[in-house]
Amino acid sequence: xxxxNRILRVNLTDGSIREEPLVxxxxxxxxxxxxxxxxxxxxxxxxATDAMAPENMLIFATGPLTGTMAxxxxxxxxxxxxxxxxxxxxxxxxxxxxxxxxxxxYDMLIVEGRSPxxxxxxxIDDKVELIDAGEYWGTTVWHTEETLKKVHKDPQxxxxxxxxxxxxxxxxxxxxxxxxxxxxxSGVGAxxxxxxxxxxxxxxxxxxxxxxATAFLGACSSTQTKLAASPxxxxxxxxxxNEMIDTMxxxxxxxxxxxxxxxxxxxxxxxxxxxxxxxxxxxxxxVTNKACFGCTIGCGxxxxxxxxxxxxxxxxxxxxxxxxxxxxxxxxxxxVVGIDDIDALTFAGYMMNEHxxxxxxxxxxxxxxxxxxDLGLLDASKTDGIELKFGNVEALTIMAEKTGKQEGFGKExxxxxxxxxxxxxxxxxxxxxxxxxxxGYDSRALQGMGLGYATSNxxxxxxxxxxxxxxxxxxxxxxxxKPCKDSQDKIAMIDSTGVCLFTTAAWDTGEFxxxxxxxxxxxxxxxxxxxxERLLQTGERIWNLERQFNLAAGLTKADDSLxxxxxxxxxxxxxxxxxxxxxxxxxxxxxxxxxxxxxxxPTAETVSRLGL
Amino acid sequence: MKVxxxxxxxxxxxxxxxxxxxxxxxxxxxxxxxxxADIIRLMNIPENHRLMVILDGSxxxxxxxxxxxxxxxxxxxxxxxxxxx
Numbered sequence: 001x002x003x004x005n006r007i008l009r010v011n012l013t014d015g016s017i018r019e020e021p022l023v024x025x026x027x028x029x030x031x032x033x034x035x036x037x038x039x040x041x042x043x044x045x046x047x048a049t050d051a052m053a054p055e056n057m058l059i060f061a062t063g064p065l066t067g068t069m070a071x072x073x074x075x076x077x078x079x080x081x082x083x084x085x086x087x088x089x090x091x092x093x094x095x096x097x098x099x100x101x102x103x104x105x106y107d108m109l110i111v112e113g114r115s116p117x118x119x120x121x122x123x124i125d126d127k128v129e130l131i132d133a134g135e136y137w138g139t140t141v142w143h144t145e146e147t148l149k150k151v152h153k154d155p156q157x158x159x160x161x162x163x164x165x166x167x168x169x170x171x172x173x174x175x176x177x178x179x180x181x182x183x184x185x186s187g188v189g190a191x192x193x194x195x196x197x198x199x200x201x202x203x204x205x206x207x208x209x210x211x212x213a214t215a216f217l218g219a220c221s222s223t224q225t226k227l228a229a230s231p232x233x234x235x236x237x238x239x240x241x242n243e244m245i246d247t248m249x250x251x252x253x254x255x256x257x258x259x260x261x262x263x264x265x266x267x268x269x270x271x272x273x274x275x276x277x278x279x280x281x282x283x284x285x286x287v288t289n290k291a292c293f294g295c296t297i298g299c300g301x302x303x304x305x306x307x308x309x310x311x312x313x314x315x316x317x318x319x320x321x322x323x324x325x326x327x328x329x330x331x332x333x334x335x336v337v338g339i340d341d342i343d344a345l346t347f348a349g350y351m352m353n354e355h356x357x358x359x360x361x362x363x364x365x366x367x368x369x370x371x372x373x374d375l376g377l378l379d380a381s382k383t384d385g386i387e388l389k390f391g392n393v394e395a396l397t398i399m400a401e402k403t404g405k406q407e408g409f410g411k412e413x414x415x416x417x418x419x420x421x422x423x424x425x426x427x428x429x430x431x432x433x434x435x436x437x438x439x440g441y442d443s444r445a446l447q448g449m450g451l452g453y454a455t456s457n458x459x460x461x462x463x464x465x466x467x468x469x470x471x472x473x474x475x476x477x478x479x480x481x482k483p484c485k486d487s488q489d490k491i492a493m494i495d496s497t498g499v500c501l502f503t504t505a506a507w508d509t510g511e512f513x514x515x516x517x518x519x520x521x522x523x524x525x526x527x528x529x530x531x532x533e534r535l536l537q538t539g540e541r542i543w544n545l546e547r548q549f550n551l552a553a554g555l556t557k558a559d560d561s562l563x564x565x566x567x568x569x570x571x572x573x574x575x576x577x578x579x580x581x582x583x584x585x586x587x588x589x590x591x592x593x594x595x596x597x598x599x600x601x602p603t604a605e606t607v608s609r610l611g612l
Numbered sequence: 613m614k615v616x617x618x619x620x621x622x623x624x625x626x627x628x629x630x631x632x633x634x635x636x637x638x639x640x641x642x643x644x645x646x647x648x649a650d651i652i653r654l655m656n657i658p659e660n661h662r663l664m665v666i667l668d669g670s671x672x673x674x675x676x677x678x679x680x681x682x683x684x685x686x687x688x689x690x691x692x693x694x695x696x697x
Contacts, residue, residue: 231662235692239622246620246636247691250666272621273636446694468694472664472671505695575671 001211001528002064002520003027007040008106008128010121012195013054013113017128022107024522029611031516032063032107034090035496035542037079040110041088042545047552051083051187052169052194054114060101060160060200061109063498064520067102067208067293069220071227072500074099074293081553082186083194084171084361084416085434085459088549091174091188092463092495093160094292094300095181100158102498103204115196120144120161122152123202133198138164140354141176148201161199162189163356168406169193170414172361172437180323180353181292181300186436186458187416189356211528216518223503223511224296230506236299237289239272241327244440246271248331251472252574253445255438256335257390258367259431259565262442262574266340270330274342275301281308285342287321297502301325305350309343311397323353328462331440332363333400337370338390348400355404361416364437366399368417368429369409377424384408428564434459434555443562443581444571446471448480450581451590452488454560457546463501464491475575477582481589492546493539509535541610544594544602548612557600560587614639615646616687619655623663623690626656642682649678651688664691 005022030036037059049055058080065073076098082089101109104123111121118137119130136144145159158178166173166189173189174182183189210216227233235243248254249267256264268274275286283306291298303324305312312318325345333348334340352359366388372378373388380387384402386409388395402410412420417430417437431438436459443450448467453460466487467480490509494501497512509532516535521528550559561567566581591598595606602612618637619627632638632655640654648665657663665672666689672680682688 232693232695235622243620243622243692244694246622247664247694250618250620250689250691251664251694252669253694268636271636273624466695472694473673475671573669575666575669577669 001209002516003032003522004102004105004107004206004208006106007108007110008123009110009112010130011113012111012115012119012130012197015130017130024524028522028525029538030542031493031496031538033061033066033075033077033496033498034079034092034492035538037061037077037108038088038090038542038545038549040108041079042549044110047081047549048554049081051081051086051191054195056081056191058111058188058191058195059108062098062102062107063496065515066498067099068210068519069217069294070499070515071220071224071296072292072294072503073498074295075498075500076101077495078175078183078188080188080191082188082458083169083190084187085436087434087459087553087555088457088546089186089188090458090546091183091185093175093177093181093183094295094500095158095178096293097158097160097177097202098498099293100202100204102208103206104202105204105206109200111195111197114194118196118198120148120199120201121197123200125203125205136198137167140164141356142179142354144199145179148199152201154203157201157203159199159201161356162192163354163404164406165355165357165404165414166190166193168414170357170403170406171416171419172358174356174358176353176356182353184358185360185461210519211521212518216515219514219518223507223514226511227296227503227506232505233297236297236502236505240289240299240301242272242275242301242325242330244327245330248440251445252571252576253442254331254335255431255440255442257338258336258364258371258429259442262445262571264335264340267335269340270325270334270342270345275303275325279306281306285346286324292500295500297500297505299502303346305343305346309347311344311347318347318350322350325349328439329359332360333396336363336367336440337396339393339396341393344393344397347397351400351404357404360439361437362400362403362413364431365413365417365420366396368421368431369413370395371429372421372424372426375426377426382409431563431565432460433562434559436460442571443566444579445475445574445576447475447477447582447586448484450562450566450583451477451480451484451586454562454583454587455484455590457543457550464488466491466504475579477586481586481593485590485593488543489536489539491539492542493535496538496542537610541612544606544610545612547602551601560600613644613684614641615682615685617651617655618687618689620691622692623655623657626658628656646682647678647680648672648682648688651682652677652690655690657690662693664693665689666691
C-alpha cells in the first residue's frame, strides 16, 4: 500500500517494454523516489559507466505519497549518473507529471539502452508504446508538449521532455514537465538525449491504495491545517521563493559577479516588490502564482514580459505568460552575472524552460565566461561578437538562446563552468563542486551551506541540507557539521516520500511519519511499523548509498571541496565580511559524525549498521 | 537623531509609511535610546513575526532587539529569515 507495486522497464536498444513487480524489501528500506531509484541504480549498473553511454540507467521515480491527497504529493525524481559531475544525479520536480505516472500504475519508470532513432514513450495506464519522435527532434520543450497533447487528443496528458539542449548533450540540460517545472539539475536531460528519448507522455486513471485510508485522510487534513497556519508557508505563497533575495543581499550572501562580491546593488529591480510594480509602460511582471499537483503552498510564479522590451518586441511568441522568477532563477540570471533587468531575466528564464536547461548552471557558467572575458582570456572574436561583460543585458538574453539552441559560443557555455574554465586555463574560476554550479548562497556567509555544498552527493546543491537557522545565528563554521549531517539524512527521507521539501515550512519528521505510517505497508510488513527513527535511518541509508555510488564511480575526498575563491578570498562585505569558508574545520567533524574514515569512506561498521 | 531603515519586500505590507512601503528604504528621525524593537513597532511589523535584523552589517540576536541602542546614521535592515528556495 502506498506503492503501486509495479515497475515499468523500457529498453530503448531493442524496444522492449515490460512490467515487473516492485522489490518490496527495497521499498521498505528506501521508501521511493530518490531513495528507491538510487537502490535500483546501484543494483542495476556499474557506477563507473560513462554517463552518456547506453548502459547508464535513467530512472523516473515516484514516492509512496505521490499521486495522493497528501499536500504537495505530486513530486517525482529522476535518478541517473550525471554528465555534469560524473556522480549520481538526483533531480526532483513538481508539476503534475509525477502524479500522472503514479496514477497510471507505476512506482517507477526505468529507461535503459539507446534507441536507434528518436522516440517518445506514451503511457496510458496499461497501454505503453514507443513512438517515432523524428518530427519532434530538434524542436523545443514547449512545442513537443503542446503538440503531443494535440496529436493524442488529450489535453490532460502530462509530458516530460527535453529540448535541443538535451538532444545535443548540454551538460546541464534538464527534463521539463508541465511547460515550466523541471528535473533541473545535474544534466539529467542530457542523459535522456543520449538515449534518443525525446519525451515521456503519461496519463493515468488509477488510484493509490492506502494501508489505512481513514487514518491517511485524517493525516492529510491535520498536516494541511498545520501547513496553512505557517507564516513561512504564507511567505512562499505570497512572494514565492524570490522572497529570499532581499534577505540574502542584506546578509551578504548573494553571489554577485561570479562570487567576486556578495551583495548586489540592483536587487530592488528584481525582488518581489519589483515583480508587482508597474514599469514606465504600465506593465506588471507578475501575473499570478501557481501550485503543483496537490499543493497547498503555491510558490510558483507566472509572469509575462513587457511587449516593448527589446528581447520580445518583434517576437509575439513570447508575449504569453509562463514560468516567472523564483529565487534561484533571479540569482543565477541576475546578480551572479551583474544584471537587474527584470524582463531580461524573465526572458532568459523562458529560454531555460523552452530549451530545457538548468538556470543555475547556465547563469554561473555565463558568469565564469564573463570573468574570463574581464581577464582578457576571452574576447569578442570568440563570443560571436558579444561583449561578455558583467551587467551586459544583451549578453544574457542572446547567450541564453544560443546555448539553448547550441549555436556559436552557446556550445562552449553548454560545457558547464568546470570544463569551460579548464579550457581557458583558469579552473579556479568555476564556482562549482564536483562540477555542478552553486545556488544563490555564498559559503563565506553561510558556513553550514558551504559544508552542505562540499559534501552533497550530486555536486553543489542548496536543497539537500538545511542549516539556515544555524548559519544565521553564527557566521563561523563551529557546530555546523551535526545539523548539516542530520538535515541531509532527513531531507533524503523527505525526497523519497513524493512530497515537496517546502512542506518543511511547517512539518517536521512527525508529520511525515503520520502520512507514511497511514499509507505504507507491504505483504512482508503488513502493519507498516514506521517510526521517526526508522524514517531518519532510511534517510541516512540513502545518503550513504549515494556516497557509495560516487566512490565506486571514482570520486574521492578531494571532490568534497570548495573553489579557492571561497576558501582563500575573504567575503568583501556583509555580516561575514573578512571570513572565508571554514571547510577544513568542518569536514573532519562531518566525516566522523557520518561514520566515515578520514578519507570519507563509510566504515565497515557504518555499512553494516545501515544494511548496505 | 536620524537612522536609515531598510525593509525587505516580504515585510513591506505591514509598513504604513508610504515611501518606505514603496521603496523599502527611508530615513527616520528617532529619539536617542531607540532600539531595533522600537523600529519594528514603528514599521507596524507584528511582534512575533519571524525576523532577521541586521544593523550596519551585523546580525542583532533576537534577545538583544530591545537592548541595543541605535546610533546616529546607522542603517537597520529588517528581513524575513533565510530558508531554502
